[in-house]
Amino acid sequence: MKVIGVHMDRCTGCKTCELYCGAERGSEKKTLLAAVQETPPPQPRVRVEGGLDGAFPLQCRHCLQAPCIDACLTGALRRDEKSGMVIIREDLCIGCWTCTAFCPYGVIYPSPKRKIALKCDRCLYMEKPVCVDVCPTKALEVVELEGIEDLLRERRLQTLNVMLANGGEGIRLLDFERSE
Amino acid sequence: MTCMIVGGGVAGFQAAATCRALRLEQAVTLIDAENEVGYYRTLLPQFMVGALPEEKLFFRSGDADPLLTMRRGVRVRSLDRSACTLTLDNGEVLTYDRLILAHGGEPFLPGILAGPPCRGIFPVRDLTTARETKSWLADHRKVIVFGGSLVGVKTAVHLSQAGFEVSLVVRRGHILLRALSEDSAAVVEAHLRNLGIEVCVNAAMEDLRIRDGQIDALKAGGRWLSCSTLLVAAGISPDTSFLEGTDLLTDGELVVSPALQTIDPRIFAAGDVAVIASGGEKISPNTWPQAVSQGRLAAENLYRSSPLPHRDWSRINAMELHGLAMVVLGPPLVGAEVISHARPETSVRRELFLVDGKPVGGALIGDISAAGTLHALINAGRPLTLRDAGLLRPQTGNVIRFPEQTGRRKALILSPKRSSL
Numbered sequence: 001m002k003v004i005g006v007h008m009d010r011c012t013g014c015k016t017c018e019l020y021c022g023a024e025r026g027s028e029k030k031t032l033l034a035a036v037q038e039t040p041p042p043q044p045r046v047r048v049e050g051g052l053d054g055a056f057p058l059q060c061r062h063c064l065q066a067p068c069i070d071a072c073l074t075g076a077l078r079r080d081e082k083s084g085m086v087i088i089r090e091d092l093c094i095g096c097w098t099c100t101a102f103c104p105y106g107v108i109y110p111s112p113k114r115k116i117a118l119k120c121d122r123c124l125y126m127e128k129p130v131c132v133d134v135c136p137t138k139a140l141e142v143v144e145l146e147g148i149e150d151l152l153r154e155r156r157l158q159t160l161n162v163m164l165a166n167g168g169e170g171i172r173l174l175d176f177e178r179s180e
Numbered sequence: 181m182t183c184m185i186v187g188g189g190v191a192g193f194q195a196a197a198t199c200r201a202l203r204l205e206q207a208v209t210l211i212d213a214e215n216e217v218g219y220y221r222t223l224l225p226q227f228m229v230g231a232l233p234e235e236k237l238f239f240r241s242g243d244a245d246p247l248l249t250m251r252r253g254v255r256v257r258s259l260d261r262s263a264c265t266l267t268l269d270n271g272e273v274l275t276y277d278r279l280i281l282a283h284g285g286e287p288f289l290p291g292i293l294a295g296p297p298c299r300g301i302f303p304v305r306d307l308t309t310a311r312e313t314k315s316w317l318a319d320h321r322k323v324i325v326f327g328g329s330l331v332g333v334k335t336a337v338h339l340s341q342a343g344f345e346v347s348l349v350v351r352r353g354h355i356l357l358r359a360l361s362e363d364s365a366a367v368v369e370a371h372l373r374n375l376g377i378e379v380c381v382n383a384a385m386e387d388l389r390i391r392d393g394q395i396d397a398l399k400a401g402g403r404w405l406s407c408s409t410l411l412v413a414a415g416i417s418p419d420t421s422f423l424e425g426t427d428l429l430t431d432g433e434l435v436v437s438p439a440l441q442t443i444d445p446r447i448f449a450a451g452d453v454a455v456i457a458s459g460g461e462k463i464s465p466n467t468w469p470q471a472v473s474q475g476r477l478a479a480e481n482l483y484r485s486s487p488l489p490h491r492d493w494s495r496i497n498a499m500e501l502h503g504l505a506m507v508v509l510g511p512p513l514v515g516a517e518v519i520s521h522a523r524p525e526t527s528v529r530r531e532l533f534l535v536d537g538k539p540v541g542g543a544l545i546g547d548i549s550a551a552g553t554l555h556a557l558i559n560a561g562r563p564l565t566l567r568d569a570g571l572l573r574p575q576t577g578n579v580i581r582f583p584e585q586t587g588r589r590k591a592l593i594l595s596p597k598r599s600s601l
């Protein structure tokens with residue numbers, strides 16, 4: 001299953017992903033300039049949490065045991081069999097907001113004007129998620145869930161090497177042993 | 181070696197699907213008194229008022245499963261635990277290896293309605309009745325909804341949006357008595373009145389006026405209210421009559437363990453019919469999400485030597501009342517501490533109930549931001565910190581309060597500037 005992975009160390013909190021997600025997935029006209037003038041205002045499906053001392057783009061985790069699917073009163077929320085993504089069938093959603101109270105990450109957004117709930121579907125029908133495409137620091141990446149541990153190990157090693165090459169700066173703050 | 185499920189509501193359906201997915205060889209029989217099973221009960225108000233076509237009520241049907249038998253239109257009449265059999269109202273006797281009772285609740289009808297038959301009075305609970313209600317409503321547009329439950333309030337709002345003249349009549353002091361505090365209910369009541377719904381509280385049902393065999397007026401709280409339709413949504417009471425004499429009932433209730441097991445290890449219960457005894461408390465959440473998760477857990481536990489307890493007993497309920505969103509996080513408790521943010525000018529009230537410093541319930545009215553995170557906090561069962569309490573502020577954008585390791589982050593961000601990482 002492919003998901004959007006976040007390199008937490010790279011996010012600067014610039015909210016570019018939020019802006020472009022809102023424009024591409026939430027607006028009629030699909031350009032930033034037109035999107036800000038639309039009513040209802042386009043809503044992004046990714047939210048940048050945190051502040052200056054650390055930011056983090058958060059979108060649906062596509063939980064393997066998704067509480068939101070169980071909660072949905074109409075069957076609008078379901079798992080796409082092929083991709084494994086948790087998606088909302090907008091035509092079945094009645095905007096009752098039950099699912100929003102069941103997502104522990106708070107990443108299902110009510111759209112009261114459109115009377116539907118919105119959430120990230122990893123831009124399932126597009127070549128690449130918009131947020132991943134536009135992130136200026138490449139903090140977002142589409143990763144294969146199965147290979148996530150390998151990826152993390154590789155990244156840790158890479159960071160370690162860079163730090164060693166820079167006189168060990170920051171090394172004591174990494175959460176793994178030097179011996180790795 | 182059949183697994184038998186009584187009740188084809190969502191709890192029974194979920195249980196059947198889980199049984200089939202877990203034990204591919206084992207046959208499952210689902211028995212339901214209604215002629216149709218597998219529909220979204222929660223959508224009946226929209227359907228009744230004509231806002232939703234009937235085909236949207238039904239669950240998605242997958243491929244026919246030869247090992248899943250649906251028995252529709254038959255009611256279970258008795259249970260014999262020693263022989264492991266169920267007797268149906270057509271006299272048929274079925275043998276089970278394991279049994280899940282998921283037969284939900286019957287609508288509660290005030291005694292006064294037991295009189296002679298009268299047209300224009302309908303409970304809000306099942307599809308057959310909802311169809312009759314729908315065709316009756318077509319030319320009887322003055323409606324009283326009796327009952328301030330979530331179902332009653334929801335039904336009243338959908339009727340009013342569809343152009344009906346609606347009065348919501350409530351026995352007690354405020355609507356949603358078991359879900360909201362008085363202050364929160366006041367916000368919702370004011371909104372309903374703004375929508376043009378007449379809300380009458382402290383109005384027990386006293387008398388009916390019947391003209392030409394159909395309802396003409398209702399006397400409640402000492403006042404006569406004229407109407408051409410009376411919809412009853414005064415809560416539910418599970419029908420446990422066929423379990424009498426089986427020793428499964430305590431004071432008429434089907435009480436189960438937190439693992440949904442009855443005193444008979446072969447029999448489990450799930451959904452609206454189950455009353456869960458947990459930590460000296462009796463819980464019956466009566467919500468759709470609970471029916472789904474309990475149905476699944478009951479099926480998973482059927483053959484476990486030590487069945488696992490359910491983890492989330494929350495009574496979360498959410499509604500969009502045409503312009504006023506609300507989430508019930510858990511009912512008010514006598515003696516609990518209340519923390520709240522109120523912005524009456526915008527119909528916003530957000531409150532949490534704390535016992536020993538731990539959040540146990542609350543409600544978000546008019547602004548439901550951070551509902552999921554607050555629900556997770558209630559489940560975590562730890563004392564509320566100041567940081568958590570910030571989640572209750574209206575328009576909470578920052579919902580994940582993860583402890584920041586600022587030092588670490590700075591160090592990591594420094595490195596890319598110095599190298600090619």
Ligand SMILES: Cc1cc2nc3c(=O)[nH]c(=O)nc-3n(C[C@H](O)[C@H](O)[C@H](O)COP(=O)(O)OP(=O)(O)OC[C@H]3O[C@@H](n4cnc5c(N)ncnc54)[C@H](O)[C@@H]3O)c2cc1C
Nearest residue numbers: 187189190191212213255256283284451452466467468471
């Ligand atoms: C109009 C309406 C709106 C609602 N809205 C919401 C909402 O917004 N949010 C929410 O969380 N919840 C809502 N609920 C509540 C929710 O629908 C229920 O909690 C849920 O459906 C319970 O499911 P269940 O499977 O336990 O029982 P049920 O759905 O009641 O199913 C029980 C089935 O068992 C059958 N049965 C009963 N006795 C027998 C017998 N002896 N033999 C054979 N079959 C039998 C019945 O015919 C019935 O089909 C609403 C309910 C209604 C009626």
Ligand code: SF4
Nearest residue numbers: 060061062063068103
């Ligand atoms: S919306 Fe929330 S609960 Fe549902 S799959 Fe995504 S992260 Fe999980």
Ligand code: SF4
Nearest residue numbers: 072093094096097099
């Ligand atoms: S808001 Fe839509 S997706 Fe969410 S529970 Fe209600 S119907 Fe399902």
